[in-house]
Amino acid sequence: MRYDRSRLLFAVVFAMALLLEGCSSETTLQQPLPNKTVIEQAQQANDIYPPARPILMGFSQLGSESDWRRANTASIIDSAEEAGIELLFENAEQSQEKQVEALRSFIDKQVDVIALAPVVHSGWEVVLKEAKDAGIPVIISDRSVDVSDSSLFVTHIGSDFYEEGRKAGKYLLDKMSNEAGKVEIVELRGTEGSSPSIQRGQGFEDTLKDNERFHMLRSESANFTFEQGKETMRVFLREHGDDIRVLFSHNDDMALGAIEAIEEFGLKPGVDIFIISVDGTRKAFEKLAEGKINCVVECNPLLGPNIMQAVQELIAGRTLPKRIFPSESVFTQQTAEREVDQRKY
Ligand code: GZL
Numbered sequence: 001m002r003y004d005r006s007r008l009l010f011a012v013v014f015a016m017a018l019l020l021e022g023c024s025s026e027t028t029l030q031q032p033l034p035n036k037t038v039i040e041q042a043q044q045a046n047d048i049y050p051p052a053r054p055i056l057m058g059f060s061q062l063g064s065e066s067d068w069r070r071a072n073t074a075s076i077i078d079s080a081e082e083a084g085i086e087l088l089f090e091n092a093e094q095s096q097e098k099q100v101e102a103l104r105s106f107i108d109k110q111v112d113v114i115a116l117a118p119v120v121h122s123g124w125e126v127v128l129k130e131a132k133d134a135g136i137p138v139i140i141s142d143r144s145v146d147v148s149d150s151s152l153f154v155t156h157i158g159s160d161f162y163e164e165g166r167k168a169g170k171y172l173l174d175k176m177s178n179e180a181g182k183v184e185i186v187e188l189r190g191t192e193g194s195s196p197s198i199q200r201g202q203g204f205e206d207t208l209k210d211n212e213r214f215h216m217l218r219s220e221s222a223n224f225t226f227e228q229g230k231e232t233m234r235v236f237l238r239e240h241g242d243d244i245r246v247l248f249s250h251n252d253d254m255a256l257g258a259i260e261a262i263e264e265f266g267l268k269p270g271v272d273i274f275i276i277s278v279d280g281t282r283k284a285f286e287k288l289a290e291g292k293i294n295c296v297v298e299c300n301p302l303l304g305p306n307i308m309q310a311v312q313e314l315i316a317g318r319t320l321p322k323r324i325f326p327s328e329s330v331f332t333q334q335t336a337e338r339e340v341d342q343r344k345y
Pocket of ligand 1: 065066068069142143159196224250251278299
């Protein structure tokens, strides 16, 4: 296999360099340096990183539940290809257990770097410690992990979900500033225990909590999917019908499902029920332009270039910031027409 030969070549070059180095300096590296990553060992030896062979990267993706996720996967695969990084890509289809298995297989394969898009916020300490003990640096992609030891990952590249929730709340405050009376809200949350669902909900709630006009009538998880968004909105409408004035959906797929349920019920989405969604997919922009969604808070899935840049800098021994945020905006019906054809996903 191409990769084995290049690894062998790298090992021969590395061994020759060590022999030459050993003749000229005191430091020998017959025994691995304690608590040093493979990168630090090579740099300490002869600074021959980046190696002659392609970087080998393991990526654990959480699923393919939404248009956002599919665009995120495409961005990662395409960017690795463009950067000449050898990518081992595993899709866990919403299973944390499968993600842990994937990380352990990457460790067994002794990859140079691991990236993890964690399906939920907690439960990562043990496997991330295994990666650290194996000297393999970890990059967190998209959602965040809840770990007490921040040295378990090098950097987290992903959106500020709390701010996305705040942006949604601020839009609603502005939109309803001229309307009197109680505003009944229903919320479609994302995957239970995931950082975007927790933090979008908290940001939205914190922004509205000082204004007594706004009342959260119902809030349920619909797992970021079109089907569950439609079914859950059907239940909301059956039980609360015309009382509902606003829908806050944690992603576009659930909002698009809810739109179908609202129209089935005989109400006008975007008019009878204001809809605020998060992500910014092309389909959502089309509904924004049609007046069926009122506000889309962007969450950028195109993280591939940032991730591959970070990997190359990491392997070259540079220091990375602990947190890297993609750029994001807020879009309304006024800007939809101009934007819809720009959407890449
Ligand atoms: C957010 C991402 C979320 C999207 C959903 O960064 O994790 O997961 O908002 C996706 O569309 O399913």
